[in-house]
Every structure is written in C-alpha cells, then in structure tokens.
Amino acid sequence: GETWNPFKLQYQLRNVRERVAKALVEKGILTTEKQNFLLFDMTTHPVSNATEKQRLVRRLQESVLERWVKDPQRMERRTLALLVLAHSSDVLENVFTSLADDKYDLAMNRTKDLLDMDPEVEAAKAKGTEMIWAVLAAFNKS
Secondary structure (H helix, E strand, O other): OOOOOHHHHHHHHHHHHHHHHHHHHHOOOEOOEEEEEOOEEEEEOOEOOHHHHHHHHHHHHHHHHOOOOOOHHHOOHHHHHHHHHHHHOOOHHHHHOOOOHHHHHHHHHHHHHHHOOOHHHHHHHOOOOHHHHHHHHHHHHO
8 A cells, every 4th residue: 555656765665674574573484683783783683483484495496496487477476576585685695505506507597697687678578577677676776
C-alpha cells in the first residue's frame, strides 16, 4: 500500500531493509542485537536459524547451476529477486564459495551475465519484474 517515489528511492530502500529485518526477526530467522562500535551503538541482525540460511543458499546454487534459464523473463521471480538482493548486499560470492572451482566459475559467470543486463530494457520486457529490475538499477547507480 506504499507509493514509491523515484526521487526518494534510496530512503525507501533503507526502510524496506528495516521492515524485512523486522519480519525475519518475527519469524525467528534473525535476532536483534546491539553492538558497540567505538563511539556508537549499532543494531545488527545475526542469523539465528542456520537451516533456513542453508536452504536459501542451496536454492540459489541450484537455480544458477541445475535450473539455469538464460532468459530472465522465464526465471522464477523470487529467484531473480534473491539473486539481485544477494548481489546488491555483496553476499553473492559467499553463496557460491562452497562450490567446486569449476562450478563456482560457472555460477559467477552466469550471474554476472544476468546482472550486466540493462535493467531498463529488461523491466520493459517482463511484466511483474519491473520492481526487481528497478532495485538492481538503483543499486548499480549508487
């Protein structure tokens, strides 16, 4: 029910991060902790449910290796969103580190090809994934 203003996208994305973290804390996947970093306190959300994290890692690995579709319009939207968010959060490499070297290279090359696509062109092609491509475009410009 929220209106997205393109001029306030960075601010709104920060609010989304906070709301997603709160929802994951309520589901028991994350916890909330306060950590002291020199002069200030910072709220962190470490993983409390490692099995759920492993399930997501396996899902991303399988989607890039076994169920890979070159055409992003044919990809499952949730998988595409997870790949974009993992890339934007700088954790995509961590998802593939447990793979053998050849599979790691293949997975990174496939995701690089996907993430190097023009978000504006892809958003115009695919109905229902416009917001995913808009998030990728916003993070790529930051």
